[in-house]
Amino acid sequence: HRLWTRGGFPRSFLAPDEAASVAWREGFIRTFLERDIPQLGITIPSESLRRFWTMVAHYHGQLWNGAQIGRSLGVSETTARRYLDILAGSYMVRILPPWFEDLKKRQVKAPKAYLRDSGVLHALLGLKNPDAVHGHPKLGASWEGFAVEHVLALLESREAYFWATHAGAELDLLVPVGGKRFGFEFKYADAPGRTRSMLVALEDLSLEHLWVIYPGKESYAIHERISVVPLATLPEVTMGLSLV
Numbered sequence: 001h002r003l004w005t006r007g008g009f010p011r012s013f014l015a016p017d018e019a020a021s022v023a024w025r026e027g028f029i030r031t032f033l034e035r036d037i038p039q040l041g042i043t044i045p046s047e048s049l050r051r052f053w054t055m056v057a058h059y060h061g062q063l064w065n066g067a068q069i070g071r072s073l074g075v076s077e078t079t080a081r082r083y084l085d086i087l088a089g090s091y092m093v094r095i096l097p098p099w100f101e102d103l104k105k106r107q108v109k110a111p112k113a114y115l116r117d118s119g120v121l122h123a124l125l126g127l128k129n130p131d132a133v134h135g136h137p138k139l140g141a142s143w144e145g146f147a148v149e150h151v152l153a154l155l156e157s158r159e160a161y162f163w164a165t166h167a168g169a170e171l172d173l174l175v176p177v178g179g180k181r182f183g184f185e186f187k188y189a190d191a192p193g194r195t196r197s198m199l200v201a202l203e204d205l206s207l208e209h210l211w212v213i214y215p216g217k218e219s220y221a222i223h224e225r226i227s228v229v230p231l232a233t234l235p236e237v238t239m240g241l242s243l244v
Contacts, residue, residue, distance in 0.1 A: 001215070004146045005130045007119015018129045025123040029053075032092070042086060048073075052083045056093060056113055057124035061141030063110045064095070084113065091116060096148070099161035099174050103204055108164040114145040121145065143188040147213050147231060148173055151184055154238035169200040171210075177241050183210040190214075194222040202226065211237055 006012045006021045009028065015021035033046035033053075055069055070080035087093040094114045100107040115121040121142060127133045133142065151173060152160055158177065164170035173184040183201055185192075192212050202210055202225060212228040219229045229237060 001130065004118050004143070005122060005133050007117040007122070009117065009119060012119045021119070022123060022128045025119050029120065029123060032090075036090070037086070040090070044083070044086070048075075049083060049086070052080070053087060053092070054124045056084070056087065057115055057121050058138070059113060060115055060121055060138060061112060061144050063108065064113045065110070092120070094145075094149070094152075096160065096162050096173075099163045099205075103165075105169075105204070106166040108166065108170075112162055114148060116145075116149055118142055118146040118149075140188045143215070144172060144186040147184075147186040147234075150231065150234055151175075151213075151238065154234060155241065163201060163205060165200075169197045169204070171197075171201040171205065174205065174207075175241070180208045181205055182241060183207045185210065185212045187212055187214045190216060192222075192228050194226060198226055199223070 003013060006015070007025065009025070011024045012021045012028075015024055029050070033050055037044065037046070037049065051073055052069075055072060059065075059069065064084070066077040066080040066084070070077045073080065084093065084095070088095050092115065094116050096112045096114065098108050098111060100109055115124070121138075122133055125136065125138060127136055133139060136142075152158075155175060158175055161174045162170070162172055163174050171183050172186050175182050175184070183205065185198060192214050198210060198212070201207065202223070207225065210226045212222070212226065213231055213234065214228060215231060217230055219227065219233060221227050
């Protein structure tokens with residue numbers, strides 16, 4: 001799980017120990033804020049953007065609530081959205097849009113925000129080693145974001161969404177391919193089982209198939225159209241989708 005805990009930047013991933021990896025990531029964050037952002041012609045105090053980035057890390061994998069985040073930082077909702085767009089435009093944050101259609105259900109229409117590199121997420125949360133990651137409340141959300149990036153990298157920029165209803169049904173990732181819809185759920189668990197939410201998503205969204213991605217080693221079916229598969233098998237899953 002080193003790629004997950006340290007992230008995908010080579011000097012972080014290949015560092016000789018955890019302390020060196022964290023030090024590189026902290027230096028990267030500082031350089032990005034103090035040098036790279038100003039070079040883009042953006043004049044925002046680095047400390048303000050760092051506070052915002054850290055706040056987004058705490059909201060990682062949750063619905064974007066610009067008003068709430070703005071209030072916490074003492075800025076307007078418009079300013080908070082501008083900061084988010086800057087981080088998204090520089091590939092630090094992914095804004096995952098909601099999927100909604102004409103169902104007789106109230107559906108969520110706010111996007112979700114994820115930090116794209118899990119190592120940067122952990123650095124901003126102050127998590128300096130794998131034990132700290134495993135003991136943190138954002139453990140599940142961190143795994144989810146890491147797996148989302150894997151799926152979308154393998155699918156090479158296909159359109160992607162999440163789906164949620166106000167009644168509590170949700171799907172972590174919805175990918176339309178060739179007129180069909182495929183779903184992904186991400187579970188940091190030893191042996192994920194079938195949930196009512198999965199069945200609702202399967203039927204309401206007319207999914208061809210739903211894959212539940214987890215950190216284990218065995219693949220197994222929990223429904224004729226729901227498969228639990230290890231993260232390591234994602235290339236095979238997505239290759240099948242690329243052929244659709």
